[in-house]
Amino acid sequence: MVSRRTVLGLGVAAGAAALAGGTVRSAYRAEMDRAEARIATGSLTVATRSGRMEYAEKGAGRPILMIHGTGGGFDQGLHFAAPLVTAGYRVIAPSRFGYLGSDFPADSGTAAQADAFVDLLDALGIDRLPVAGGSAGALPAVEFAIRHPGRCSALVAIVPATYAPERPTFAPMSPVAERIMRTMLGSDFLFWAAMQLMRDRMIGTMLATDPALVHAASLDDQARVDRILRNILPVSRRQRGLVNDARLAGNPAPQALERISAPTLAISLKDDRFGTYDAARYMVDRIAGARMIGYPTGGHVWVGRNAELFAAVDEFLKAVP
Numbered sequence: 001m002v003s004r005r006t007v008l009g010l011g012v013a014a015g016a017a018a019l020a021g022g023t024v025r026s027a028y029r030a031e032m033d034r035a036e037a038r039i040a041t042g043s044l045t046v047a048t049r050s051g052r053m054e055y056a057e058k059g060a061g062r063p064i065l066m067i068h069g070t071g072g073g074f075d076q077g078l079h080f081a082a083p084l085v086t087a088g089y090r091v092i093a094p095s096r097f098g099y100l101g102s103d104f105p106a107d108s109g110t111a112a113q114a115d116a117f118v119d120l121l122d123a124l125g126i127d128r129l130p131v132a133g134g135s136a137g138a139l140p141a142v143e144f145a146i147r148h149p150g151r152c153s154a155l156v157a158i159v160p161a162t163y164a165p166e167r168p169t170f171a172p173m174s175p176v177a178e179r180i181m182r183t184m185l186g187s188d189f190l191f192w193a194a195m196q197l198m199r200d201r202m203i204g205t206m207l208a209t210d211p212a213l214v215h216a217a218s219l220d221d222q223a224r225v226d227r228i229l230r231n232i233l234p235v236s237r238r239q240r241g242l243v244n245d246a247r248l249a250g251n252p253a254p255q256a257l258e259r260i261s262a263p264t265l266a267i268s269l270k271d272d273r274f275g276t277y278d279a280a281r282y283m284v285d286r287i288a289g290a291r292m293i294g295y296p297t298g299g300h301v302w303v304g305r306n307a308e309l310f311a312a313v314d315e316f317l318k319a320v321p
Contacts, residue, residue: 069135209299
C-alpha cells in the first residue's frame with residue numbers, strides 16, 4: 001500500500017534532487033533507460049472480459065499463476081517467483097489492472113481481476129493450476145479460489161493484504177488526497193529522487209520493512225530489496241494500479257473464505273508493518289484444512305527468508321494433486 005507520508009516524502013525528495021543539477025538528471029536518465037528496457041520485452045497480451053491483460057512466462061513444468069503485489073507488474077511476479085522457476089515450475093505472471101501493459105477497466109475490483117485470470121488461463125489452454133498471490137495480489141488470488149474453485153488446485157497467500165478484524169487499515173482518501181497521490185505517483189523523477197535521498201523511509205513505508213533488517217542482511221538480500229524498490233520504476237506506468245491497490249488493500253473488504261475448498265497455505269511475518277500476519281492467521285482460521293507458516297522477522301518483503309519461504313511453497317505444492 002502507499003501511505004500519505006510516502007507521497008509527501010516523494011515531494012520533499014524531488015525538491016532537494018531538483019537543486020542538484022545536471023549530474024542528477026544524467027543519473028536519473030540512465031536509471032529510467034534501464035527500467036524501460038527491462039519491461040520492453042518478454043511479455044505478451046491477451047483479450048479478457050475486462051480488456052487487455054499483459055502477462056509473461058518463465059520456466060517449464062507444472063504451471064503456477066503468480067499474482068504480483070502493489071507496485072508490481074509481470075516483472076515483479078517473475079522476480080518474486082524465480083525460486084519456483086529454478087524448482088521446475090512454469091511461472092505465469094500477469095500484470096494486474098492498471099499496471100504496465102494491462103488495461104484499467106471501469107470495474108477494477110477484486111472480483112473482476114479474479115474473473116480476468118480465467119480468461120488468461122483459457123487463452124493459454126490451462127484448465128486448473130495453483131494460484132499464488134503476494135501482498136495486494138493475495139486479494140484477487142483469494143477471490144479466484146472463491147469464485148472459480150474448479151480452476152484453482154491450490155492457493156498460496158504470501159504476506160496477504162487481506163481483511164482481518166485486528167489488521168490496521170487506512171482511512172479512505174479524500175478527492176484532494178487522491179489527486180495528490182496520482183500526481184506524485186505519475187512522476188518517475190519524484191520516485192527516483194526519493195529512492196536516492198530517503199531510501200530507508202521508502203523501505204519502511206512502501207516495503208513495510210524495518211530498514212535495520214536490510215542493513216544487517218547479507219549482501220544478496222540487500223541487493224534483492226534494492227531490486228524490489230528499483231523495479232517499481234517506471235512508476236508512471238503503474239500509477240493507476242498503485243492508486244487502485246491503495247483503495248482495495250488499504251481497507252480490504254471481508255471475503256467469503258469459508259467457501260474456499262482448495263488446499264491453502266498462508267505465509268507471513270510478525271514484523272510486517274502492513275499487519276499481514278493477522279490477515280494470514282484470520283485466513284487459516286476460516287479455510288478448512290488451511291496451513292500457516294509464520295516467521296518472527298523479515299518484514300513485508302521477507303528479508304533473509306526468501307529461499308526458506310519458497311522451499312516451503314514448493315514442498316506444499318508437491319503434496320497437492
